[in-house]
Amino acid sequence: DQQVKQNSPSLSVQEGRISILNCDYTNSMFDYFLWYKKYPAEGPTFLISISSIKDKNEDGRFTVFLNKSAKHLSLHIVPSQPGDSAVYFCAAIVSGNTPLVFGKGTRLSVIA
Amino acid sequence: DSGVTQTPKHLITATGQRVTLRCSPRSGDLSVYWYQQSLDQGLQFLIQYYNGEERAKGNILERFSAQQFPDLHSELNLSSLELGDSALYFCASSVDPTGRGYGYTFGSGTRLTVV
Numbered sequence: 072d073q074q075v076k077q078n079s080p081s082l083s084v085q086e087g088r089i090s091i092l093n094c095d096y097t098n099s100m101f102d103y104f105l106w107y108k109k110y111p112a113e114g115p116t117f118l119i120s121i122s123s124i125k126d127k128n129e130d131g132r133f134t135v136f137l138n139k140s141a142k143h144l145s146l147h148i149v150p151s152q153p154g155d156s157a158v159y160f161c162a163a164i165v166s167g168n169t170p171l172v173f174g175k176g177t178r179l180s181v182i183a
Numbered sequence: 184d185s186g187v188t189q190t191p192k193h194l195i196t197a198t199g200q201r202v203t204l205r206c207s208p209r210s211g212d213l214s215v216y217w218y219q220q221s222l223d224q225g226l227q228f229l230i231q232y233y234n235g236e237e238r239a240k241g242n243i244l245e246r247f248s249a250q251q252f253p254d255l256h257s258e259l260n261l262s263s264l265e266l267g268d269s270a271l272y273f274c275a276s277s278v279d280p281t282g283r284g285y286g287y288t289f290g291s292g293t294r295l296t297v298v
Contacts, residue, residue: 075225077225105286107286107289112291113291113292114185114187114273114275114289114290114291114292115226115273115289116185116289117286117287117288120286160225160226162226162286164286170216170228170231170239170241171216171228171286171287172228173218173225173226173227173228174225175223175224175225176225
């Protein structure tokens with residue numbers, strides 16, 4: 072039973088355009104969400120997070136949107152750069168309870 | 184360098200063997216987590232330790248065990264290895280056992296290949 076789903080295994084975007092990565096979750100108890108980025112031969116690194124009391128969090132080129140009613144979150148990268156090419160993992164947690172639950176990841180390729 | 188150190192980086196072993204993966208958490212972090220990433224799979228949670236005590240258990244096989252030592256480093260023991268155990272094994276740490284804030288800090292992983 073996959074509680075966090077990233078239905079697009081891969082995404083290809085032109086440099087300078089917007090990248091939109093999507094994530095759906097099934098557990099309504101999740102109250103904190105994170106995005107991680109992973110380069111080959113490295114571990115995942117934290118990118119941005121959002122609490123369930125918010126619907127948007129922005130950090131530079133990265134913005135995460137949360138739609139609790141749809142149990143959906145998305146990561147927007149604007150403008151996309153070749154260095155953004157990586158695998159992006161969506162993760163969720165029930166505060167004080169379970170460890171982070173990860174999706175399977177989406178491989179983003181930004182083409183110059 | 185994330186501050187989380189995993190050794191070895193690569194491990195090749197035969198079926199039926201036993202291996203030990205080691206993790207040193209980031210300085211100050213009391214929680215250690217082990218995750219497995221198999222081909223085309225996301226990060227599957229195995230087990231969590233907090234300050235030496237087991238705090239949470241995921242889909243960890245009975246052939247696998249772990250512990251966290253007084254100096255907070257952790258070891259993941261995998262025994263009676265099967266071909267399907269081939270995967271990337273990540274260790275992560277956090278100061279907050281709930282993982283809020285910046286979540287977890289991951290090491291670069293140990294790639295285990297069972298032949």
